[in-house]
Amino acid sequence: MIMPPANPFLLLGVIIIIIIVLYLVLRFLSKTSLLYILKKWWRLLEDSCFVYQFYKVPQFNEHMQENQLYRKVSTYLNSLPFVEDSDYANLFSGNKSNEINVVLDSNQVVTDTFLSARVYWKNEKCEPNGSIALVLKIRRNDKRRILRPYLQNILTVFDEIEQRGKEIKLFVNAEAEPQKNGRWRSIPFTHPSTIDTVTMDADLKNKVKSDLESFLKSKQYYHRLGRVWKRSYLLCGPSGTGKSSFVAGMAKFLCYDVYDIDLSKVSDDSDLKMLLLQTTNKSMIVIEDLDRYLSEKSTAVSLSGILNFMDGILSCCGEERVMVFTMNSKDHVDPTVLRPGRIDVHVQFPLCDFPAFKTLANSYLGLKEHKLFPQVEEIFQTGASLSPAEIGEIMISNRNSPSRALKSVITALQTNGDGRGSSKMSQSASGRAVEEAGESGSFFCRESVHSVREFRKLYGLLRMRSSRKESVDLDSVEKEN
Template sequence: MEILYTPFLLLFIIVSLLFLLRVLLFKTGLIYITKKWWRSIEDCFHVYQFFKVPEFNESMQENQLYHKVSIYLSSLASMEDSDYTNLFAGKKSNDIILHLDPNQVIDDYFLGARVSWINDDKSDTTCCRTLVLKVRRADKRRILRPYLQHIHITSDEVEQKKKGLKLYINIGSHEQNRRWRSVPFNHPSTFDTIVMDSDLKNKLKSDLESFLKTKQYYHRLGRAWKRSYLLYGPSGTGKSSFVAAMANFIGYDVYGIDLSRVLDDSDLKTLLLQTTSKSVILIEDLDRFLMDKSTGVSLSGVLNFMDGILNACCAEERIMVFTMNGKDHVDPAILRPGRIDVHIHFPLCDFAAFKTLANSYLGVKDHKLFPQVEEIFLTGASLSPAEIGELMLANRNSPSRALKSVITALQTDGDGRGSLNIRRQWTDNSSRKSTEDSGEHSGVFSKEGVHAMKDFRKLYGLLRFKSNKTSESFDMTPDRKDGQSYGS
């Protein structure tokens, strides 16, 4: 018997020890110490080269590269990992600027290589401040030039971001010379406020970040440096808010093209030619415009527009975003890889998304009514985040009342559209949308300026959300089960 128990006992002891070791490593600073130790061993096997970036040149003039590198380093997430970091207030009230403390080191990764920056501040006087770049000799030839270019680009972007973003809309064709009108873009939406599967959100953030870093890579492949996203899903699921979050994240201006104000295909091309680099070019509700034969823009006009980004004049730093309610009825030519690089599905709420909304709108992490809400979601009922958000906002002083109103709405499925009743077909939605819109356009508010304001609101979700739903298959959205993490 004893012999039988011994292997099990041994196994149990090993597993327990491993578990304890894991807890010890992760709950204490040991993992950090181990990593540091491992890195110093690794360093012994590589030859490094050092590049100094002093703050002033020999004639005591400011070195612009030092300024750019400082801006770049403060934008790095790894800055927060350094042992000592200085915190300063920025120009805006809630801005915090990070600065590396003297003799601190931070790591950065570029094209698969690790580089380090050392703040070589030998004295307290400002005249001797130098930033030192440490690169492996083996990586130097491959990455040094593109890395310095990347620093230039990123620091310019950060500075541009500080200046404030702009939202451009295309104005009527009668003002031939001025096709775009701009307003300050102050949309509060960020990736933190968007309710979305957190894995997907992180994937999209790193997709954007890696796009910004890969100019040289795109050029080496002979491809224009651009990326196209398709956001599709029912109304009120956060597509427009996501575009605003994207623009805020990368610090790009937004050009929202209203196809109803575009005369014809060549007019569309002119608009594209008049956009600037580092911008998000947005066409909302593309599916509706493709169905709507009354518009002057043809399918081939749209295809040329999507490819037009390849023209030498506008080959740089563009992100194109198209939103749709559904892509089933859209010509596959529009959706082919190269024209659309990333498809992102925006679904109606499930229980996990509902919980994230309850937390952000009501500050409620758990509630006795949650099981009832979950049960209703399990029957297949659902509402859009916009619909649930509105109900919570209206009853924000009483979480119980807010949850009860969500339950009632889910039971009747909003205005009787959902799976508890017969879901409307996509065509109903599009015809309803066009009716609503034609009402808007032919109404009293026909002046250019009023249209423009309406469009700003429509673009960014300030108008009452329209009710149309459809269930879609998805590409970039992972399969979700209730309880899966949602980032808010």
């Protein structure tokens, strides 16, 4: 019996009807809880095919002391996007005004994946004492492969979350008082400056940022070398060149607390050691205007006390610390203070030159070009200069009129800036060509060295000519006599 050929239009119509029916069914399931129920049944069926192992992380130990691992795992789980997919979750306000935290509720399960393996966490409430525990459910086949790396990953992520959400504090040392415990007084560190907002050479700024990033990731490297995990920086330059703002930017970049030591309130070398012992890890220790204390002897701390503070045994009692010292000039500082090991990185902050001026004009006035720029550049080329703080203040005072601001800068350079830049030309060049030298990571400038040598040669030639002229004059005077 020969079947009649199928009608292609009828077959196409049936396929279209089936597609429409499937679409409507999926649409219906997505709008109801049936799809969720089907997923749950499928998960139960899948779980029945595997053998699981469970690990409990209790909130308290047998002595009712808080389990630090519980706090770290809880912070990690609450940062996962899967928490929002749980049946119940708690909403809490965060540290910031517009921040909302989603926290896993009790007896709820959250799913996580690591190295292509799926794990489950349950926030379980223990009935006898009402304590809470986090229970990890992991396939036995995946246990040896991912358990320890997974837990280590949780600790790493927790440290990153802690650093991002940490409120930076500024600690200042007070004079010793018997009725008060501790020497440090803290306030919230709310300085608005960042490394990016500081006016300085872009290459130098990137080198410092790269050095800080490398330091943060070098714990194992330092330990392998048998060295303490710390780094020291010297910020050197005239007043108003941005050293203090750069310190604030470094603290924000690292998310470190700042310990600002006032040497005038330190009674002796032992007192300085006690202050160092009371600082914490992951902190920045700052001593400003160190050259003034060393030259004027305005502190009871001796030179050997400062040297021991910089690289003595006590300085090795903490880890992940950054020491920052600021100076106006290194000319009258004992070379032993500046040697590698005590100072790892030297950063020069010069007076303002024309490229730095253009950066300030762009930031303060929104000017990238102006008809007065050539005149300003010509004045800078004569050797006149001001500090970035002085030029910035002029621009702030005249920010409503950029032309008036530039004219005021020109006037200030002609009156107050004459000759200031000529003695600092080697410093102004240091912002343009910077390189790392030696293992200490110090930032030095070849152009500044060449300019100093050329200046010395020129000065020597002038002296030779003047001495020859004086000798000729003396000979003529003797002949006349």
